[in-house]
Amino acid sequence: MKHFCLVKIKKGVGIILGIKQQIEQDEWLEALERTRERLEEDPEYRKRIICLKNKTQEEIKKKIAGKKVAVSWSGGKDSIVLKHMCQQIGINRAFWVRSNLEYPEVLNWADKHGPDNLEVVNTGQDLKWLAKNRHMLFPQHGKIASIWYKIVQNTGQKWYFEENEIDMLLVGRRIKDGNDPGKDGMNVNKHGVVYYSPIYNWSHEDVMAYVEHFNIKLPPLYKWANGFQVGTGPWAAREHTGSIQKGWEEVYSINPSIVEKAARHITSAAKFLENSK
Template sequence: MLKKKQSEENEDWIKTLQNIEGIVSKQEIDRLIDRTIEEIKTKTKGKTAAFAWSGGKDSLVLQLVAENAGVSECVFVRNNLEYPAFLNWVENHKPYQLEIVNTGQDLKWLSQNLHMLFPQDANIAAKWFRIVQHRGQEIYYQKHRLDMILLGRRKADGNYTGADGVYTNRKGITRYSPLKDWRHEDILAAIHYYHIPLPPIYGWPNGFKVGTGCWPARQYTGSIRNGWREVYVIDPTIVHEAAEWILSAREFLQEEIL
């Protein structure tokens, strides 16, 4: 059994996905999907609802069950610090009723907020989530006057999902997590049996552990220098562009690459 993604090695995720048929049967995952679809129908009945889509494994499974339950409108929240290869994948695989909200963080902003670069503690990582995903979801929620937004949050990752998977925050945003009780293995099984294409992030260093998100929010790098090293392996142009704004990027290139 896989534990929280933060405590598992990337290789463990890959191995589990490769052997998923021996762990979760097609019949098991079909039953779970059917139950989840019925729950979504019940929870969203008479409500204006949409789902949050990040292109990550959980949101791809959320898309599967939400669309089958009749919830097809969705939002992708991004900024101007995304991996170009990931954005290309999004363009080719996005849900047909997707709307994009850009929260606007860019290299100039990052150069003025260097404490946000490659978070080495959970508080900074959570701050990234608040200023990008949460903010973008709120903008979309209010624009469309939603009653509820569906998320891919799961207890297996240590995420708060509220009583029975639903909670409303102080701003009046109601979030519902229909995958709340799904195990990691269930997510991987749905991806496998339903042939859901995964984005390139899962083939990059520590892809399953890091997940989706803009490149400066990349966690578990161990240091700023190693963060640049990992990003350089993925896309050298990102580091070269960042070097025009950020000293540590210039130093990385001068000392290790050039």
């Protein structure tokens, strides 16, 4: 069955937010509140989200026909929305690539609200590793941030893809996040890992409206400082801090025990605690 989204949206409910990295936390929260108001006030907006879901699900079915697939779940809003849609059309396999440097709050949230039968791929980075690779702490430019993504996400996805003889990984990459998901959301990397990003052309508002309309729970990180900008991943890979000490300050405000444990291995963490007394 084909789905056609011929709904008229009231003036003023179009795309507002731009590229993820250029949006401040307050702007994200304001946009989320506006999205909630639109869903309550405009039935056509609600219909549009349902239509978008149905249309995307039909596209997924076509792309994955006859293939062994899995959803790469990160606990972020995009992968949560993707998994929610995939679950409804019978795609149950999901895995989470993470390290030993995750926020305890996110781990606890994932235990309670993560997908059923979620498989975990742990790439092993921990405090001892971080102490030997201190240049990786709180990336201040894109090069280091991209290395984090490579050694955690890309490495874990490659391992899972090959180990389980998967034909295609479904991911929540979107153009509005500054990603290049490939033509029509399809991409094959240099290692032969096949990626499909079904929501590649969704706006930020589309994702937020989906979350709100279907009452999906999000992890606590979106309420933290720069939560929407930073997103998921190891706390040590936290971007947009401006300095190492500011990075420790932000992490301490989230969970002091992370910094206290890190201080046993990393001088800058110990210095932060000393200066905070």
